[in-house]
Amino acid sequence: MKVENEITENNFHSIREYICREVFTDVPLDENTKDKSRAWFVPYDAECYYNPYAIIEIPENKIENRKSANDNIINSSYELLSFALSENKAGVEKKYAYRLINIGEVLSKLKFKTHVDVKNKVFDIKDVEFCEVYIHPKYRIPDGKKRELFSLYTRNLFHLNPDIEPDYIFSYLNWINENRTVPGTKMVFPQLIHLFASIHKSIRETGITKHTIKIKQKHFKENTISKAQKSSVTREITDLLRMSNSINKVQLAKQILVEKRKSANDNIINSSYELLSFAPIKKVTQREVFDFIKERARLTNSKGVSIRTVQTYWDYDIVDIQDIERIENDRLEITYIPKEERKESLEDIRHVVTIAQHSGVSDAQILNETEKVVQYQPAAVLTAAEQEYIDELEEICRKGEERAKEQEMIRQSYLDRTVKSSWW
Numbered sequence: 001m002k003v004e005n006e007i008t009e010n011n012f013h014s015i016r017e018y019i020c021r022e023v024f025t026d027v028p029l030d031e032n033t034k035d036k037s038r039a040w041f042v043p044y045d046a047e048c049y050y051n052p053y054a055i056i057e058i059p060e061n062k063i064e065n066r067k068s069a070n071d072n073i074i075n076s077s078y079e080l081l082s083f084a085l086s087e088n089k090a091g092v093e094k095k096y097a098y099r100l101i102n103i104g105e106v107l108s109k110l111k112f113k114t115h116v117d118v119k120n121k122v123f124d125i126k127d128v129e130f131c132e133v134y135i136h137p138k139y140r141i142p143d144g145k146k147r148e149l150f151s152l153y154t155r156n157l158f159h160l161n162p163d164i165e166p167d168y169i170f171s172y173l174n175w176i177n178e179n180r181t182v183p184g185t186k187m188v189f190p191q192l193i194h195l196f197a198s199i200h201k202s203i204r205e206t207g208i209t210k211h212t213i214k215i216k217q218k219h220f221k222e223n224t225i226s227k228a229q230k231s232s233v234t235r236e237i238t239d240l241l242r243m244s245n246s247i248n249k250v251q252l253a254k255q256i257l258v259e260k261r262k263s264a265n266d267n268i269i270n271s272s273y274e275l276l277s278f279a280p281i282k283k284v285t286q287r288e289v290f291d292f293i294k295e296r297a298r299l300t301n302s303k304g305v306s307i308r309t310v311q312t313y314w315d316y317d318i319v320d321i322q323d324i325e326r327i328e329n330d331r332l333e334i335t336y337i338p339k340e341e342r343k344e345s346l347e348d349i350r351h352v353v354t355i356a357q358h359s360g361v362s363d364a365q366i367l368n369e370t371e372k373v374v375q376y377q378p379a380a381v382l383t384a385a386e387q388e389y390i391d392e393l394e395e396i397c398r399k400g401e402e403r404a405k406e407q408e409m410i411r412q413s414y415l416d417r418t419v420k421s422s423w424w
Contacts, residue, residue, distance in 0.1 A: 001190075004057040011063045018058055023190060051194055098170040098193070106171045111160045118221040120329045125237065125321055130216035131156050135180055143185040147195065150176070150187070152212060154199050159211035170196050217241065224334045237328065244319035246309050251318045253292045257284045286310050 001023070007015060020029050113132040118124045133156045135141075141149055150173055157169045173196055177186050187195070203209055218237055220230055261282065290307045297304035 001054045001056060004055060005060075005063065014063050015058060018062055019056070023056065026188060051191070054190060054194065056190070098196070099167045100174060101167055101171040103171065103175045106168050106175070109161075109164060109168050110157060110172060112157075114160065116216075116219040118219050120325060121221070122224045122329050122332045122334065123218060123220045123233065123237075123325075125217055125241070125325045126219070127215050127217055128219065129213045131159055131211050131213050133157055133160070135176065139180070140183075141176070141181045143182060146177070146181060146185075146187050150192070150195060151199060154196060155203075155209050156211045158199075158203050159209040166196075166200050225332065226335055229332075229335065233328070233332065237324070240324050240328075241321070244321065244324065246305050247313045247316045247319050249293055249305055250289060250310050250313045251316065253289045253296075254284055257288055257292060286314060 001019070003015060003019075005011075005015065112134065114128065114130045116124070116128050116130075133153050153176065154169060154173060157172065158166075161169065170193075174192065177192055181187070218234055220233075225233070261284065286307065290305070290310045293310075294304045296302075
């Protein structure tokens with residue numbers, strides 16, 4: 001690491017003390033080796049990485065006054081970080097320094113996903129280029145994935161928040177490093193600054209964020225239905241879209257082959273331009289449709305269909321996606337409960353569930369009550385404690401469903417054995 005300040009015999013010890021306590025916070029250093037001529041440590045790394053930006057400029061007041069490292073703790077959010085990355089370009093020094101901002105303010109300012117304007121009552125079906133930064137609350141970033149994921153989050157956030165101060169994005173990245181990494185594996189602070197500054201510099205110079213996008217089809221309007229309902233509706237829509245896609249492939253292939261056959265028949269003319277008497281047009285077969293779809297899939301590098309799918313959907317009509325969208329939106333009821341009205345309902349249902357759990361009632365009854373809780377809680381307004389409670393209830397629901405399925409299988413097996421024994 002290079003120190004930009006002038007190092008003299010008089011200020012060496014105060015500079016060393018500052019670096020030991022503020023930079024190498026996670027590295028155990030021998031306090032007895034304070035001579036200027038000694039090497040502090042000699043690292044061994046088969047894949048040693050040279051960091052050209054590992055430069056530190058120590059505030060002059062820290063050197064002159066020899067203050068304790070505790071005096072340099074960054075305050076509420078308005079002091080610049082003591083670490084500044086520098087680069088010399090055409091003789092002009094350019095520094096990258098970032099301030100830490102309270103995470104509550106950061107979360108209120110940053111956008112974490114592409115905004116989609118939903119026109120229908122509950123959801124829209126349309127292809128949208130979607131960018132998102134989402135980390136599951138229980139996920140911890142392992143060692144070896146931090147650089148990759150931190151870069152991904154940083155680039156996506158710069159794309160989603162083009163006009164925001166970079167301090168907000170850096171503060172979020174620092175919070176992720178402190179709270180969402182495997183304990184004991186967080187990235188050292190100077191390395192985090194270097195990673196962020198190098199990405200920030202690249203985006204400023206090129207204007208290219210290199211963010212990650214995906215095509216998202218299903219978009220829900222905020223504050224309409226619960227998290228559990230969204231999951232259920234998403235599964236239903238996915239199944240409907242998959243089926244409609246197969247139906248439309250089969251029916252469009254049939255139409256194309258029929259039109260081709262008609263066109264070929266209509267073009268047969270004799271030498272004097274008199275129409276010939278035509279034989280009846282031969283029907284398109286299911287095998288021909290299957291082969292046609294298979295060839296088109298090969299040419300477009302897309303997915304085809306099986307011959308069984310062709311047979312199943314042979315007589316279906318082409319499905320309009322807008323019909324699915326309209327019918328499903330009409331079917332759904334908005335179950336969102338405003339925050340001010342939500343607590344009483346939540347407490348009432350919790351009371352019912354508590355009684356059910358301690359009264360020896362069946363799993364089916366408990367399952368019924370817990371599903372009510374899950375249904376009426378909008379995830380967007382739940383507190384952390386409430387969300388944890390809802391997660392526990394969802395787990396009860398899941399286990400209850402599994403037990404019910406197992407009991408049904410046992411019952412069916414018993415009935416099968418009974419039928420066989422009575423038959424024989």
